[in-house]
Amino acid sequence: MSSPALAPFGLYRSAAFNAATRLSAGNSLTLDRPQAIGGGAFVFRLSLWLPLPPACRDARALQLADSRLELRFTPGEMTLATDDSHWFSSTEDTERTQARLGFVWPATVVRIDGPHAGAQYAFGLHRADGEAVSAEASQRGRTGQTLAPAWQGSPLVVRFDAPVPLHASATLKKPAAARPRKLPQARALGVPAAGGLIQSHDHGLVAAQAGIIEQLRRSSQLVPSLRIAARPTSPRLRLVLEEGGSERLLWQTIAAGEHTTAVSLPTAELAQEWAAALEQIIAACSKLAPGAGLPGLRLDIESDAPCTVNVLHAALALDAEYDLLTDGQAMAPGAPRLVFDGSRRTRLALELPAPPAGNRRSLQLGGRMRCADMPGVGPGRDATTAAARQGLLLEEDHRVECRLALLAPSRVAGLVLGWHPLSARLRGSLRVLPADARRGTPALLAQAFDFDTDTAGVLMLAVRWPALDLQAQALRIELGLQEGRGIWLSGSAGEDWHIRQDAGDLDGRALALTLDAAWLDDDAGDGTTGDGAPAPSFHLGSQSLTATDMAQGRFALSVAPPALDAWPGQPLCVESGIAAEVAIESAVLKLRLG
Structure with missing residues (x-):
């Protein structure tokens, strides 16, 4: 058996998924065998299988992509050989004038065929109740001609107006669809299915073999075949999940009633039709134990009466999504x-x-x-005034902290400060904490900065971070330099300013001035x-x-x-x-x- 892992996704006539059994557009299928489903009901069914790749185990979703399926259920006629046990429960010829046929399923007969090619024999069709056969024919006809009206009823008794010649010199008509019955006992006893020499010296075995051969040859010699109407009746498609000996119906579409013209299924886009079914497949695969085999996936093509199914489109592709x-x-x-x-x-x-x-x-x-949402470095305010050089001189390893209030709920994206550069580069970090945070408390945010300050005059530096939503509160900011020097200009912002000149300076030195600092409000960009x-x-x-x-x-x-x-x-x-x-x-x- 071929591995589903190696088989392209599609429809196959066999669960072995051989390439030769893959369905494609232009194929023709026949629903021509009644299958008992219990309660005296029958269905005409043909099953196709779809391979589920092992990758389905880890997928979060399955989707049909670039897929189209269209099956056309077509009415017509079918020829049945009377030795076909799928259709006939019994066949019995009486001399050369009567054939009695018992149907498994109540077919509509539209033509009776005779045993001789080209010859036509007149007959009457009689109804039977057990062994009793009506004396008068319900209707009449001739072999090879269409019945008017069509016949429906079982058993069917065909009485010929005159004996039909069946001698050895007659040219017997053997329909192409006819096949000898094959019974399992025949092979068990070593008897060729099509008859043959009986090779045994056991007279009891010889008798048994002779009886089996008679069964194998049992068919109506008077009516070797007949033709029936084939009309799709409530044609439907059913997608079934096979799990450990049980089955679960995932999806079904049906065109109710008997159809005298062709009808196609499914009528909607397949990806939409199967979306819910694929979700159930993913759910089933996610529950599998490690090493357990994947469930089977089967598409049943069904009708309540025989018909032909033409494949117009059968292109399927499966996409899987993975997290x-x-x-x-x-x-x-x-x-x-x-x-x-x-x-x-x-x-x-x-x-x-x-x-x-x-x-x-x-x-x-x-x-x-x-x-x-603003440049990191820009021209300073009032750059030409004398106050441009008043402020606090900061150098490497200096740290400054203060309380800076946020007066209203804001989306804070950074801190802007006035700066007079005294070096070509300024590198350091800024931390924001609750105002009353104890030593060692994690910062609300910590942002490194690295500015190119090789510019004459006063600058506005924006230490930025991804916008952060904060409620109105008092905050503490801590700014430290690792490289560079300059003057943080004086202003009117903040309180309780302290400067520390090295890491061991825990208390720092209080400042008698305020500095130029302001929160930067911003929204995320688009x-x-x-x-x-x-x-x-x-x-x-x-x-x-x-x-x-x-x-x-x-x-x-x-x-x-x-x-x-x-x-x-x-x-x-x-x-x-x-x-x-x-x-x-x-x-x-x-x-x-x-």
């Missing part, structure tokens, strides 16, 4: 997250879990993006910052990617072939020249399974 991040990963501190301090344009790589192997169709990323500077951008190798739905701090990014073909050989990157935070909360990979 590269589990819920726990997406919420954990270690989730893919990039932080830009805005000091210079930087490109950082996103660390995503390795993807499953397969034909990658798309990668969907979603998450949060927060960025500040692709550009307020001054037109670009928001963080996405890249895959040398290819630029465009994020969509960038609103209210959210973004979505879709990557498809051919760009996706470069991943994961080349990393997904984010580039930013402004202070920003990019956090990936979902990463969904879609693979084509067949």
Whole structure:
């Protein structure tokens, strides 16, 4: 048996999934055998199987893609050989004038065939009740001609007006569809299914074999075949999940009633029709024990009467979606997250879990993006005034702290301070804490900065961070320098200013002045910052990617072939020249399974 893992997704006549049994457009199927389903009811059914790839175990969703299925149930006529045990419960010839046929299913007979090609014999059709046969014919006809009206009833008794010649010299008509009956006892006793020499010296066995041969040859010699009407009746398609000996109906579509013209199913788009069924398949696969086999998937083509089914379209393709991040990963501190301090344009790589192997169709990323909304360095206020050089001189290893009130609930994106540079570079960090926080209390935020201050005159420095929603409260800010020097200009902001000149200076020195500092309010950008500077951008190798739905701090990014073909050989990157935070909360990979 072929492995479903190696078989392309589609419809197969066998659960072995051999390529030769795959269904395709242009094929014709026949529902020509009544199958008992209990309670005296019968159905005409043909089953097809669909392979479920092992990759279904880990998928979060299944979808039909580029798929179309259309089966046309067509009315017509069928020829039945009277030695077909699927149709005839009994056949009995009386001399050469009468044939009695018992039907398994009440077929509508439209023509009676005689034993001789080209010859026509007159007959009457009689109804029977047990052994009693009506004396008068219900209707009359001739072999090879259409009955008017068609006959329905079992048993069917055909009485010929004259004996039908069956001698050895007659040219017997053997219908192409006729096959000898095959009984399991025949093979067990070593008797050829089509008859043959009896090779045994046991007279009891010889007698048994002779009886079996008579059974094998049992069919009406007077009526070797007949023709019946075949009209689709309540044709339907049923998708069934086979699980450990039990079956579960996943989906069904039906065209109720008897149809004298062709009818096609399904009538709606297949991807929409099977969406709920595929969800149930995923749920079933997720409950499988390790090492357990996958359930089977079967499509039953059914009708309450015989008919022909023409395959107009049978193109199926299955896509599976995989979560590269589990819920726990997406919420954990270690989730893919990039932080830009805005000091210079930087490109950082996103660390995503390795993807499953397969034909990658798309990668969907979603998450949060927060960025500040003003330049890091800009011209200072009143740069030409004498006050431009008044303030606090800060050098390497100096730290300054103070209380700075937030007067109303705000979305705070940074701190702006007036600065007169005395070096070409200024590097340090800023922390924001509750005003009454004890020593060792984690900061509400901590932001590094690195400014190019090789500029004459007064500057406004913006230490930025991804916008943070804060309630009105008193806060404490701590600013420390690791490199550079300059004058923090005096102003009217803050209270309880203290300066510490080294790490061992715990209390610091109180200042008798206030400094120029102000909170920077901001909202998340929608692709550009307020001054037109670009928001963080996405890249895959040398290819630029465009994020969509960038609103209210959210973004979505879709990557498809051919760009996706470069991943994961080349990393997904984010580039930013402004202070920003990019956090990936979902990463969904879609693979084509067949």
